[in-house]
Amino acid sequence: MSKDYIVLAINPGSTSTKIAIFNGKHAVFTKTISHSAEEIAQFNKIADQYHFRAELIENLLKEEEIELKSIDVIVGRGGLLRPIPSGTYKVNEKMIEELRQAKYGEHASNLGAIIASDLGKRLGIPSYIVDPVVVDEMEPLARISGMPEIPRKSIFHALNQKAVARKAARELGKKYEEINLIVIHLGGGVSIGAHKKGRVVDVNNALNGDGPFSPERSGSLPAGQLVQMCFSGNYSEKENLKKLKGNGGLNAYLGTADGTEIEKMINSGDKKAELIYNAMAYQIAKEIGSLGAALSGQIDGIILTGGLAYSNILIERISGYIKSIGRIFVYPGENEIEALRDAAIRVLDKKEIPGEYKN
Numbered sequence: 001m002s003k004d005y006i007v008l009a010i011n012p013g014s015t016s017t018k019i020a021i022f023n024g025k026h027a028v029f030t031k032t033i034s035h036s037a038e039e040i041a042q043f044n045k046i047a048d049q050y051h052f053r054a055e056l057i058e059n060l061l062k063e064e065e066i067e068l069k070s071i072d073v074i075v076g077r078g079g080l081l082r083p084i085p086s087g088t089y090k091v092n093e094k095m096i097e098e099l100r101q102a103k104y105g106e107h108a109s110n111l112g113a114i115i116a117s118d119l120g121k122r123l124g125i126p127s128y129i130v131d132p133v134v135v136d137e138m139e140p141l142a143r144i145s146g147m148p149e150i151p152r153k154s155i156f157h158a159l160n161q162k163a164v165a166r167k168a169a170r171e172l173g174k175k176y177e178e179i180n181l182i183v184i185h186l187g188g189g190v191s192i193g194a195h196k197k198g199r200v201v202d203v204n205n206a207l208n209g210d211g212p213f214s215p216e217r218s219g220s221l222p223a224g225q226l227v228q229m230c231f232s233g234n235y236s237e238k239e240n241l242k243k244l245k246g247n248g249g250l251n252a253y254l255g256t257a258d259g260t261e262i263e264k265m266i267n268s269g270d271k272k273a274e275l276i277y278n279a280m281a282y283q284i285a286k287e288i289g290s291l292g293a294a295l296s297g298q299i300d301g302i303i304l305t306g307g308l309a310y311s312n313i314l315i316e317r318i319s320g321y322i323k324s325i326g327r328i329f330v331y332p333g334e335n336e337i338e339a340l341r342d343a344a345i346r347v348l349d350k351k352e353i354p355g356e357y358k359n
Contacts, residue, residue, distance in 0.1 A: 005072040005348050008119070009340040010057065012077060012111040015040065017053050020337045021066055024345070029064055030337065033057070046110050047100045054115050074120045075344040076112025077336065078132020080105040081357065083154060086135045086162060086200070088343045088354045091117040091127040095357045107207075109133065128354060130343040131158040133207070135200065142202040142294070154200070155207045156191035157306070163339035164305045164331045165195050171329065172300060179300040182291050182326070184318075186308035187334075188257060189245075190214040190284060194291040202294045204287065209244045212283035215257035215308070218248030219283065250276060259311045266313060281314055285321030292325050299326035306334065 004024030011018040015037070020030040033056050043049045061068065078089070079099050089095070091113045099110040113129045120127030135158035145152045161183040169176040177198035185191045190213075191206035204211030204220075213219035230240050243252070251257045253276045254265070265273035292299055302322060308314055309332035319328055346352040 003348070005345060006070050007341050007344045008061075008071050008074045009337050009344070010074065010076040010112055010115055011334075011336050011340065012053060012108045012115070014108045017057065017111075018337060019057055019060065020341070021061075021064070021071075022341045025341070028066070031060060031064075033060065045102065046106045046108060047102065047114065049108075050111060050114050050118075053111060054118060057115065057119075068119075068123055071123060071125060073125055073344045073348060074116040074123075074127045075340045076114075076116035076127070076129050077109045077159060077340065078129035078134075079110030079112060080107045080155075081132055081134050083134050083136035084132070084355070084357065086131055086137060086158065088128050088130045088347050088352055089357050090354045091120070091129060092357055094359070095129075104134070105207075107133070126347075128344060128347065130340050131162050133158055135162075137199040137201060138203065139201045152210070153205050153208075154203055155205045156193055156200070156203045157185035157187065157189075157206065158200070159336050159339050160185055160305060160334050161191065161193050161195070161200065163335045163342070164303050164329075167331060167335075168301050168303050168329045174300075180295045180298050181301050181303060182288055182295070182299060183303045183305065184284060184288065186214075186284075186304060186306035186311075186314065188214065188216040190217075190219075190306075192284065192287045192291060194294045196295060202291060207245065212287050213249040213280055215250045215259065216246055216248060218244050218252070250280065259308045259314065263311060263313055277313065278317055281317035282321065285318050288318075288322050289325065301327045301329050303329045303331060305331045307332070309333070 007022040009020045016032050016034050018032045021028040081098060081104055095113055096117055099113055116127035133155050136154040138154045143151050165181050165183055166176045168181060169179055172179060181195040183193050183195055189206040190211060191203060192211060193200040193203035209218060211219050254262060254273055262273050262277055266277060288302060302325060304315055309330055315330060347354050
């Protein structure tokens with residue numbers, strides 16, 4: 001029987017930091033610390049936010065009367081690193097150096113390892129990251145884009161996708177490594193992965209313009225028209241990139257990325273909002289269908305997860321298109337904090353050997 005370890009889990013987002021203390025599987029407390037636009041704007045780089053966020057976490061732990069010395073392990077959300085296989089990784093100096101330099105890109109999740117490492121060193125306890133967004137298990141066929149200079153990349157919501165895939169496997173009474181699933185994370189970005197016997201063999205790059213459009217991202221676009229727009233002189237490189245990620249998708253069409261607000265618009269008779277929301281569901285369903293082909297039609301389940309999985313309208317629209325493809329599971333929310341906890345416990349129980357991040 002495993003010990004009830006005290007686990008501190010840290011999940012940094014662009015405008016918030018979610019933390020939780022677990023005693024074994026039991027949540028002692030979970031808290032989301034919100035950060036205003038003004039607070040974030042004072043920092044030039046993501047890594048510069050480290051001291052600001054770390055201090056907030058430590059102050060909250062004091063308020064909750066959590067003795068730092070009681071913590072057995074710290075686990076953070078993984079950031080933008082080089083492509084690596086799925087799993088739990090020890091936080092090491094090479095990882096921290098690359099995240100501080102933003103060698104592979106700026107993202108709030110880069111702070112997960114940095115904060116976990118510093119606290120872990122001070123407390124003399126191990127620190128880990130789990131299934132960062134750069135988990136790469138794609139098959140060679142899936143990497144070919146049609147243009148040699150631009151290979152397809154695996155960047156997706158790996159932490160949540162892997163967590164809900166294991167959850168569905170348990171419901172099916174099988175191991176994750178025994179089944180085929182299509183997992184759809186519905187958040188500010190939408191990632192859709194083909195999970196083939198424990199490996200994500202194909203997935204859209206949910207960060208940089210691939211797959212369906214989403215609340216904040218434009219998704220795949222007509223390439224010729226995009227090139228013309230980039231060289232039109234009407235927009236700077238920064239503005240064009242912001243159109244792809246941040247000001248794209250629902251934001252561009254409707255002025256909001258809030259699914260709850262859009263549902264209110266639809267229910268009040270806004271036909272444009274209904275059309276655009278339905279179009280997003282349609283594009284998501286088409287991507288699911290294409291990954292059904294990638295799995296040769298052998299599909300044990302289709303999982304809809306993420307924040308927008310709370311949207312009844314969206315789930316109904318998507319389900320209407322895909323109900324004949326396979327059994328549908330709906331797991332709303334992120335499930336990421338729990339996934340971090342479970343990975344840390346697996347390592348401490350010696351049920352999983354943590355990986356070493358190397359060149």
